[in-house]
Amino acid sequence: MSDIIRRDPRAEWIARNRLHPLHAAMQPAQHSWMGPNGVIRKNLHGIGFIGPNGIKRIDRSGAQQGGAVKRSAAVEVQLPLHQVPAPAFYISVVPDMVGGRLSSHDRDLLGLAHQLAGQDGAVLAVVFGEHKENAFATAGVDRLLVLEGEEFSGYAPEQRVQGLRAVDNQFNPRHWLLPDSRSGGGELGRRFAAALGERPATRVWQVKDQECIGRAGAGLQDLARPVARLILAAAECAEPVSETRHEALPVELSTSVARSLSRIEDLGAVAVDPATIPMAEAEFIFSGGNGVKDWALFHETAAVLGATEGASRVAVDDGFMARDRQVGASGTWVTARVYVAVGISGAIQHLQGIGACDKVVAINLDPGCDMIKRADLSVIGESAEILQALIEAVAAYRNEAKRDAA
Numbered sequence: 001m002s003d004i005i006r007r008d009p010r011a012e013w014i015a016r017n018r019l020h021p022l023h024a025a026m027q028p029a030q031h032s033w034m035g036p037n038g039v040i041r042k043n044l045h046g047i048g049f050i051g052p053n054g055i056k057r058i059d060r061s062g063a064q065q066g067g068a069v070k071r072s073a074a075v076e077v078q079l080p081l082h083q084v085p086a087p088a089f090y091i092s093v094v095p096d097m098v099g100g101r102l103s104s105h106d107r108d109l110l111g112l113a114h115q116l117a118g119q120d121g122a123v124l125a126v127v128f129g130e131h132k133e134n135a136f137a138t139a140g141v142d143r144l145l146v147l148e149g150e151e152f153s154g155y156a157p158e159q160r161v162q163g164l165r166a167v168d169n170q171f172n173p174r175h176w177l178l179p180d181s182r183s184g185g186g187e188l189g190r191r192f193a194a195a196l197g198e199r200p201a202t203r204v205w206q207v208k209d210q211e212c213i214g215r216a217g218a219g220l221q222d223l224a225r226p227v228a229r230l231i232l233a234a235a236e237c238a239e240p241v242s243e244t245r246h247e248a249l250p251v252e253l254s255t256s257v258a259r260s261l262s263r264i265e266d267l268g269a270v271a272v273d274p275a276t277i278p279m280a281e282a283e284f285i286f287s288g289g290n291g292v293k294d295w296a297l298f299h300e301t302a303a304v305l306g307a308t309e310g311a312s313r314v315a316v317d318d319g320f321m322a323r324d325r326q327v328g329a330s331g332t333w334v335t336a337r338v339y340v341a342v343g344i345s346g347a348i349q350h351l352q353g354i355g356a357c358d359k360v361v362a363i364n365l366d367p368g369c370d371m372i373k374r375a376d377l378s379v380i381g382e383s384a385e386i387l388q389a390l391i392e393a394v395a396a397y398r399n400e401a402k403r404d405a406a
Helices: 009-018 104-115 157-171 185-196 294-307 311-319 348-353 370-374 383-405
Strands: 032-034 041-044 090-093 120-130 143-145 173-177 201-210 211-216 222-226 230-233 249-251 284-288 310-312 336-341 359-364 377-380
Touching: 032 284, 090 157, 090 284, 104 120, 104 173, 104 201, 104 230, 120 157, 143 157, 157 185, 173 185, 185 230, 284 294, 294 310, 310 311, 348 370, 359 370, 359 383
Parallel strands: 090 120, 090 173, 120 143, 143 249, 173 230, 201 230, 284 310, 284 336, 336 359, 359 377
Antiparallel strands: 032 041, 201 211, 211 222
């Protein structure tokens, strides 16, 4: 047999043609990539990756051996339990909890807190009001303090500062960590710093060698300073916890929180046109691709759902959507809570752009496309029929809600 390496022109052509259905399958596995803030991200769940605790990810799907084992038949990995019976100190984290759940920014913050806590400290998460999160343990929370009460609901930064001061008096955390975000963490952190008389470290993207490194000069420069007690961290400040599960033991305040005479009156949420929300800030994105045949129905569905419209590169190149609506590595990196992909096969550039989305819903005719593999929920079928059924379901739900309210 000859030792000459034979080329496969057809395979090379497929690898170059991003519109070919097999294009993504011909791409090499991506083990690391650069995030929107310039931080190199690693695929923690990639085969062969060794985590910080020395645990190596292995293939349990049979893919390496060429098997066709179903995804549901994969063996579930039981992560080691991290316990801190008597914490020497606390690292307090106040997550944004947008929509009652931990965001990717919150999980990065918990990863940073886990680094600062080490083996002797415990991560204390302080949450205001009711929440829907059930994954505090796998996110790195050792102690969970929920401050419930009507006074903490809505926009109440002054009352929340009072609650955080009560937590500070009882637990005396070594560090306070809040997300430097527009969802409330940035403002709350600065108000809390003023109440404590502390100088916070803001826009921190890395903590290394007892120094906080934050963005300065319109994000073009880095400012290093000693680790502050109160840290307002940016997204991707650390890798989220993925190698351990924690106890998330509930704790309570020993004293009641004093009610403050608020100078702020919350008049409730104001309706905003989803089309005016920048793609990078949208929480709910309804994105269309080459598989959408009825664009009028697509726009109607997005309006009914109250979602911000997005598109794949193919849809933009074909003139169905504006260029600023393009999602992906060559468009806009999005961090939506819910991302619905209609008729999008899932090119590698598009999957990179939605890598930080929490929940992905895919509507597609091809059950084997990469978007279906990436999605948390998949609906296989003709997009027009599914969108029409979705509009009818939303209308029925709202009519029932009106009848119950009457």
